[in-house]
Structure formats: C-alpha cells, structure tokens
Amino acid sequence: MTTAHHHSIHPLDDALALTSAAPGQYEGRTTPAYWNMVGPFGGVTAATLLQAVLQHPDLLGEPLSLTVNYAGALTQGPFTLQATPVRTNRSTQHWTLSVLQPDAEGAPVVTTTATVVTAARRETWGAADTPMPSVPAPAQCKAIPPAFPVEWLRRYEMRPVAGSLPAQWDGGGESSLSQLWMRDAPARPLDFCALAAMADIFFPRVWLRRARQVPAGTVSITVYFHAGSALLAQTGAGYLLGQARAQEFRNGFFDQTAQLWNEAGALLATSHQIVYYKE
C-alpha cells in the first residue's frame, strides 16, 4: 500500500512510509517534499531508519541512541532498508541497519549505515545539567523564509534567535553558535522520527564561522534521546529550541554539537555530527 498521493497525510509521514515483505526488510522511496541539493535531507533519512526500527515486530523499548553514516547520496526513487536486532538484553536492544539502492548495473549499493539502541525507560533519579538558554519566546522571533531554493527547508518553520545565516558572505564570521525555534511545517505532534530529523536541521557551521558558503555535507550523525514517548506527547506540536555549535574545523571536517529543548525547557535530545567541508 502506498500513501504517497493521499492528500491529507503529513509530508513527513509520507516520507516515512515503509512497506515490509518480511521482518526487518523494508521498501521505501524518496519524496520530493524533503529533497535537498543532491539527495534527500539527511534528517529525513535518519528518521526513516528509526521508523524501520519502530515498525519492527521484535522492538523492545524506545529509541535511546541513533547513529547514521551517510556513505553516499540517495538517488531519487525506491530504496531497500534492512533493520536487524542483533542483540536483545533485558532492558536494551541493539540494532544494525543499512539502506541500499541499485547502481547503474542493478547491483545493490550501500548508501547509508546505521546503528540504533532502544531501551526500556525506568523511573530513576534525574537532573537537567544543560538548562535551556534564556531566549525570547517563539512568537517574538520572526519566522524566516527558506534561505535556499531547496524543497526540504519548506517543511520546517524556523524562527532564528541567534546565529542566522550571515547577511554578507564576506569571510568575516566569528562564532559557530546558532539558536532557533523550530517545528514541522505544517505543525505535527512530535514523535521520535520527527525529533531525529530536527536534530539535523542546522545549516553547516562552517558557513557561519567563515561567513563563506563552501560545499559541506554530514558524514555521520548521532542522536541521543533523553525524552520518552510521554514527554514527546506533552510537547505535542509545540516549538523546539535548537542550539548548535562547532568545536573544531580542521583538514576538511568539522564537528557539531546540538541540543533540542521543548518550550517548557525539557532537554529532549542531544546530537553530534561530523561534517565534510571543502577548501
């Protein structure tokens, strides 16, 4: 069953649609709604991998950790996704995943690899050690139009707080820190897949730090989920505050650390990525 042409479906749910002929074997396809420059938005690929785990009949618990390695750009069209629970413990489950597409000769080629850990959450002592920065409320921050003519940017409402794209590409950047309010467009109740996608929403830190728009692309991203499904349900279709900064730019690669809080100030996820850049 395909739901691609059902008009009432949210574009994210459309992009996440997978069919499964056997446990752990899925068929999906890229959608124009999340197209980036040379492939789908990496966040939606991460979300699709997580979706496969969440649909698997043997799933234990909820997402704790997700690492996605972007080995090659997905081309437009169908793909195969494999998700295998390689070890199930009492309270954690370890998954390995891959996305494949046929090459010019029809042979399957790996475009993406991933690992996921799911876990049963328990009531324990807890502490929030990275308070949400004090920033103006979403309504006080102006929503910006897409900064580039790529389709996926239209799938998010972005209200920058600090560290927007440079107004001038003059090589005069000083900081790599961005903060913005964000949510799906149209608004959609938050779930693990949407959260995983939003962890990859930030434009390349090298553009901000250098005020220069060089080619750049995520090589590997990791997302740690601090929220369980109850907290996601509380968050609903509200805004998230995203914060991202780089730690080091060297020899063609930089890293990015990111935090995502809900409007009530709960840290829902932290994320890290290593990104290729040119020149």
Added chain:
Amino acid sequence: MTTAHHHSIHPLDDALALTSAAPGQYEGRTTPAYWNMVGPFGGVTAATLLQAVLQHPDLLGEPLSLTVNYAGALTQGPFTLQATPVRTNRSTQHWTLSVLQPDAEGAPVVTTTATVVTAARRETWGAADTPMPSVPAPAQCKAIPPAFPVEWLRRYEMRPVAGSLPAQWDGGGESSLSQLWMRDAPARPLDFCALAAMADIFFPRVWLRRARQVPAGTVSITVYFHAGSALLAQTGAGYLLGQARAQEFRNGFFDQTAQLWNEAGALLATSHQIVYYKE
C-alpha cells in the same frame, strides 16, 4: 603468532594484538591488563575495533569517526572480530564491525557492534572553536593512585585538575564537570587506538553529579578524530587534557560530552557517550 608473553611489549599493544586468517576476519582475546569489573575496559574494546580497521588491507585514509555499541560484556578469553568496508568513496570509507563470542552452547553471540568512517585528510582552512581551558601544567597536578581495585586503572597515569571522585559519597554533588591530565602507563607514543581508548577514560558522570556510586555502564560511544597521524606524532608520549561533562540524566541514562587536547592545546578528539545508570 602471539605476542602476549613478550615482556617488552606495551600492555596496550598486547591487548590490541589481532591475527587475521582472511581479510576482515580477526581473532583476538581479552587481556588481564585492561580488565574492568565484569569485562574489559570499554575504551580498549573501542581501540581494538579501530585496530582491525587500521590493519585491513583495503583501508583508505585515517580514522574520522568511530561509534561503538556495547551490546553485552565480553567474557574473558578469545573473541572474533569482523570488519567490513561496505563502501569506499574517493575520500571517505565506511566500515561496519562486530565482535562475537560463543555462548554457553558454542553459538556466536554479538557482544559489540561498531561503525567507523575513515577519510583522506586535506589541507583546508581551519579553526579551533573550543580552546583548551586554562589549567595548571601536568607536573603541577598530583598523579592519583587507582580509585578502585580494577586492573585497567593501573594502565593510565591520571592527574586530576578538577572534578575528581567525590571525597564523600554523601549525595551532595553539584557539577558533572571533570578535567584531568592523562597518558598511558607506561608512557607510549599516541596513536589513533590509544586516543580512542582515552576518550572513554572518565568515570561515570552520575557518580560525580550525585556523589553517589550507583551501577553504571556505557551503552554507546562516538569518537570524532580531529587529529591526523602527523599531529599524533607531534603529541608523542605527552599528556592529554581530558574534559568531560554530562548534559542530561533521565530515566536511567545520561549522556557525556568530552574533549581531549594535547599539551600544546590542539584538540585531538571530541567524544560523546550515552550511559546506563541504576536507581
């Protein structure tokens, strides 16, 4: 050839010794020198996975990213390690890895999964955006004896700067930040494997933040390598400054972000992990 009983070998090189009967298929074994409470020190397992990639005949470039998922404790003795280059691009190579040991019936069980990205580094613009904190030099910081009777702690020289283990386990912790100078004991010229291991050296943040010693163990760790082999060679057998802090403790899991600089202030690696804790 086994080198386990050759007395002049460094214990880390001994632990990293792998034999290979076929490309990507390795045999190794745990060593008493890096034993933790219920298995080997997780850092040495991470280092061993990386070592398999570095020994592989098809290797392209140098380590860029390493994610290790600890699915189950390794038991004392031999293990099998599989390392597969699933995709090789012009300047990056993507690896999937696993460690297996036989269960009670002799069937292979996955104890560890991992992904690695290696890359050819190029000269580019660069910037250090996380300067090394201003701290006393290693010689001014007192080396501490192992805080617990576990063998692996004796394989590292640790000179805490801030955030040592609580003197009193009284539940009165306030911060999760630790800084310490560290190096292999005995000293050993730094390489990628030693750096990967040291990224996991920090005791559980929950012990510091709560001043309470609850059971805890790493579930997944990611290391991003900012240094190439030339910078590692410059670092030699000098000390590294390690810094670690948590961002969130909730429902039985916390995260840790870490940075490792050399004495000259170059950021060699950044690392992240998600850690199980009890109560």
